[in-house]
Amino acid sequence: MSIDRLSQTFAALADPTRRAILARLASGECTVGELAKPFAMSGPAVSKHLRVLERAGLVARGRDAQWRPCRLQAAPLKQVAEWALDYRQFWDASYQRLDAYLTHLMSEEKNDDSK
Amino acid sequence: MTTRSDAPAAATGHQTDYSMPNDRELVVARTFDAPRSLVWAAFTDPKHLPNWHTGPAGFTMPVCEIDLRPGGSWSYVWRNPQGREFGATGTYREVDPPKRMVQVTKSQSGEEQTNTTTFTEENGRTTVTVSMLFGSKQTRDQGMPYAKMGLEGSYASLDAYLASQV
Numbered sequence: 001m002s003i004d005r006l007s008q009t010f011a012a013l014a015d016p017t018r019r020a021i022l023a024r025l026a027s028g029e030c031t032v033g034e035l036a037k038p039f040a041m042s043g044p045a046v047s048k049h050l051r052v053l054e055r056a057g058l059v060a061r062g063r064d065a066q067w068r069p070c071r072l073q074a075a076p077l078k079q080v081a082e083w084a085l086d087y088r089q090f091w092d093a094s095y096q097r098l099d100a101y102l103t104h105l106m107s108e109e110k111n112d113d114s115k
Numbered sequence: 116m117t118t119r120s121d122a123p124a125a126a127t128g129h130q131t132d133y134s135m136p137n138d139r140e141l142v143v144a145r146t147f148d149a150p151r152s153l154v155w156a157a158f159t160d161p162k163h164l165p166n167w168h169t170g171p172a173g174f175t176m177p178v179c180e181i182d183l184r185p186g187g188s189w190s191y192v193w194r195n196p197q198g199r200e201f202g203a204t205g206t207y208r209e210v211d212p213p214k215r216m217v218q219v220t221k222s223q224s225g226e227e228q229t230n231t232t233t234f235t236e237e238n239g240r241t242t243v244t245v246s247m248l249f250g251s252k253q254t255r256d257q258g259m260p261y262a263k264m265g266l267e268g269s270y271a272s273l274d275a276y277l278a279s280q281v
Contacts, residue, residue: 010256087141088133090170095131095145097167098157102149105157 005057009076012056017041018049022058025072029062035070138252144244151236154243155213158232159183169193178202185210189218205230226250 012018021035036046050070053059057076062069129146136142147154157163165176170193177200178192190204205220208229218230229248234241249255 007253010253088131091133091143091145092131093171094168095147097169099129099147101163101167102147102153102157105153105163106149109153 005076008056009058012052012058015049015052018053021046021049021053021070022072022077025059025070029069029071031067031069135255139249139255141247141249141255142244143247144242146240146242148240150239151213151234151241154241155234158234158243159212159216164191183207183210226254228254 013022017039020039024030024035024038032043032046032050035050036043039046050059050061054061058073060071060073062071129148132142132144134142134144149157157167159181161179161181164179164181168179168191169176173196175194176191177194178190180188180190182188185207187210188204188206190202192200192202194200203220205218207216208219209215209217213234215231215233218232220228220230227250231246231248233244233246235244236242247255
């Protein structure tokens with residue numbers, strides 16, 4: 001996943017209404033009308049949020065022209081979780097290597113002293 | 116948010132602490148079983164950094180240039196196992212050996228990022244705290260440049276890599 005795509009996913013997740021929509025869709029697909037109900041929002045307002053989620057690849061719409069049920073697409077969420085590991089991976093790996101490297105430097109110092 | 120890494124600590128290793136005290140900051144803290152002067156050198160001497168500051172296994176650091184003085188610049192380039200390179204450059208704002216240094220770098224979007232690194236010693240152990248202050252929450256959450264390197268890298272076993280270095 002490119003960083004631009006990752007940014008798009010973060011931007012889509014930055015809004016609490018959109019996160020609530022995703023939470024609702026996690027329990028199964030539903031129509032725009034069904035999504036709008038708990039949010040006290042108009043259909044068009046919900047549709048606007050859905051378009052952002054669709055562009056971020058987080059939601060897919062069915063082909064049925066009348067109902068077009070919305071479905072959660074979990075792959076980008078998984079990639080966000082993987083990103084969260086990545087900066088840790090960099091530091092964890094570097095610091096584990098530094099432990100060994102410092103030990104190596106200290107043993108070199110000792111050897112120099114004993115010469 | 117404060118979490119600890121799941122990486123198994125080596126026999127002499129300590130855990131790395133990650134915290135986000137506010138929207139724009141990421142703080143990484145770690146203790147090493149070595150005196151402060153040596154740890155300072157490992158973080159600031161170009162002959163030392165490429166030996167460890169390389170992230171996931173298989174990455175190398177072909178360029179590490181450091182002009183260690185206030186106003187001096189630094190330039191790092193990492194190379195992933197596929198040969199792709201990722202660079203970072205910046206300047207030192209403060210250099211106070213062996214206690215503290217402040218580095219300023221720019222993200223790809225042109226935002227400034229300030230890294231403040233402090234070294235404290237107790238009973239022969241040194242704790243290094245790197246505080247990264249990003250221009251925005253979004254930039255921090257993108258985790259540049261490490262996220263990009265991690266996403267595009269392929270990970271061989273770290274244990275195998277460390278074993279090959281002994």
